[in-house]
Amino acid sequence: MILVLFIHVHTYSIYFWLVMDPRLKMQYYEDKKWERVYITATKRAVTQLWESTYKGTSSNIQASENEDNDLLAHVFKRRRSEHKDELTTYLKEQIVPSKTDILLWWKVCLLVCFVIT
Numbered sequence: 001m002i003l004v005l006f007i008h009v010h011t012y013s014i015y016f017w018l019v020m021d022p023r024l025k026m027q028y029y030e031d032k033k034w035e036r037v038y039i040t041a042t043k044r045a046v047t048q049l050w051e052s053t054y055k056g057t058s059s060n061i062q063a064s065e066n067e068d069n070d071l072l073a074h075v076f077k078r079r080r081s082e083h084k085d086e087l088t089t090y091l092k093e094q095i096v097p098s099k100t101d102i103l104l105w106w107k108v109c110l111l112v113c114f115v116i117t
Contacts, residue, residue: 019046022096022105043091050087089113 018028019042029039090113096105 013049015042016046016049019043019091022090022093022102022109023098023100025091025095027095047087055085055087086113 018024019026021028026039026043029042034042096102
């Protein structure tokens with residue numbers, strides 16, 4: 001039973017890391033001619049892992065929303081409501097060239113894509 005659980009968790013983490021490689025993303029599965037049902041299942045597994053483990057919580061957001069009279073709270077509330085999920089945004093972007101240094105890419109992306117927007 002423990003071995004089955006280990007294989008199950010290990011398999012999902014491999015899916016996640018393949019998708020999080022900006023040179024591959026979901027395109028890897030298309031290129032390897034996976035059946036659509038497996039591609040959909042992989043995307044669902046990655047999304048579930050993202051939402052349960054990595055996606056930020058809204059507890060800090062709710063604390064500042066109580067300050068309705070504050071101009072900054074109003075501006076940031078509006079900006080948050082227009083903000084989309086980082087995983088969805090990431091998956092919609094084009095894949096990067098295969099020679100890209102992915103560690104450098106993530107450093108730049110974390111600063112530019114997710115902090116400024």
